[in-house]
Amino acid sequence: MPSIVTFAEHRDGRLRRPSLEAVAEARRLAGALEASVHAVVVGAAVEGLASELGAHGADTVHVFDQPELASYATEPYARAVAQVIAAEKPAVVLVPFTSMGRDVAPRVAARVGAGLVSDCIALAVKDGRLEARRPMYAGKVYATVRWEGEPQMATLRPNVFALGAADASRKPEVRKGTVDTTARAKVASVHATASGKVELTEAQIIVSGGRGLKGPENFHLVEGLAAAMGAAVGASRAVVDAGWVDHQYQVGQTGKTVSPTLYVACGISGAIQHLAGMSSSKYIVAINKDADAPIFKVANYGIVGDLFELLPKLTEAAKTYFAGKS
Numbered sequence: 001m002p003s004i005v006t007f008a009e010h011r012d013g014r015l016r017r018p019s020l021e022a023v024a025e026a027r028r029l030a031g032a033l034e035a036s037v038h039a040v041v042v043g044a045a046v047e048g049l050a051s052e053l054g055a056h057g058a059d060t061v062h063v064f065d066q067p068e069l070a071s072y073a074t075e076p077y078a079r080a081v082a083q084v085i086a087a088e089k090p091a092v093v094l095v096p097f098t099s100m101g102r103d104v105a106p107r108v109a110a111r112v113g114a115g116l117v118s119d120c121i122a123l124a125v126k127d128g129r130l131e132a133r134r135p136m137y138a139g140k141v142y143a144t145v146r147w148e149g150e151p152q153m154a155t156l157r158p159n160v161f162a163l164g165a166a167d168a169s170r171k172p173e174v175r176k177g178t179v180d181t182t183a184r185a186k187v188a189s190v191h192a193t194a195s196g197k198v199e200l201t202e203a204q205i206i207v208s209g210g211r212g213l214k215g216p217e218n219f220h221l222v223e224g225l226a227a228a229m230g231a232a233v234g235a236s237r238a239v240v241d242a243g244w245v246d247h248q249y250q251v252g253q254t255g256k257t258v259s260p261t262l263y264v265a266c267g268i269s270g271a272i273q274h275l276a277g278m279s280s281s282k283y284i285v286a287i288n289k290d291a292d293a294p295i296f297k298v299a300n301y302g303i304v305g306d307l308f309e310l311l312p313k314l315t316e317a318a319k320t321y322f323a324g325k326s
């Protein structure tokens, strides 16, 4: 029976949503490919994560649970995934297009000699082979890509692939493995910067600010609206380069790729490099005083107006709305 292997990323003892999306997508493809679904989880004290992967569609979970794997390191993590691929000879390998996935997937692909299609936003099975859709040239065009040979390896854009309800009655087979943990580069320490805040790439709602805010002293207007909506905060490169906010908030070609349900762009012109990181959002709301700003071309809803007047009013309205819901 052919198989599909997925890489499961976790943080602070919890699976990250894009990992579950990858398993759920593998389950969906498994029907057409008549394949079994395998997930690979690498880390320390991670065996407990297997049941959730099973509930979302994994038939088998390969667990590499070693104290030396507590912090992510490219080489041993890639080695573990490559080991499973060598053993299972899967038709398809799916990895989330997260920072970790972007790092580990090319290394795995090189090890196993697979073609890697990155940042896929849709997958389909045609004549028993995988077909992927992915943006190119900063989102100006969408390419349909097929692979030669196997495994057909893809990274999946977070928040694009549907995550259905978990089925706790699905119990996966757990296979324990060990991997050589030698690494030329190791994590010496981790300095968390955004504790307690919603992670940008996994957020369902993002409120982003641009140069229209005029200065760092006004960025609290964006943060205030985000807090009122339970949203993550994003930014354009212009404000990151100006030093108003840290690079971790940057959305776009050289920042993070996001696909929330709702993206609110405040004082952002909509340069192609910014759109590259957010145009696959389900709903885009733009607030800009220039009616000809390119952001309005991709926006579902647009408000032509002064954000200094609008953001405080929207924040108050959001507070009232969400207070009524809780």
Ligand SMILES: Cc1cc2nc3c(=O)[nH]c(=O)nc-3n(C[C@H](O)[C@H](O)[C@H](O)COP(=O)(O)OP(=O)(O)OC[C@H]3O[C@@H](n4cnc5c(N)ncnc54)[C@H](O)[C@@H]3O)c2cc1C
Pocket: 209, 210, 211, 212, 213, 235, 236, 237, 238, 239, 250, 251, 252, 253, 254, 255, 256, 266, 267, 268, 269, 270, 271, 272, 273, 274, 277, 287, 288, 289, 290, 293, 305, 306, 307, 308
């Ligand atoms: C190789 C390369 C990579 C890049 N990568 C990225 C990237 O990853 N992400 C990214 O964002 N950019 C990126 N850029 C930069 C990009 O080209 C733009 O320069 C940048 O996105 C502009 O940011 P902005 O929209 O905040 O500023 P601006 O383009 O200056 O737009 C500010 C907007 O605010 C509006 N405004 C002003 N005052 C108000 C007000 N009072 N109320 C409402 N609206 C107001 C204006 O009408 C204007 O539309 C990249 C560029 C290059 C060359």
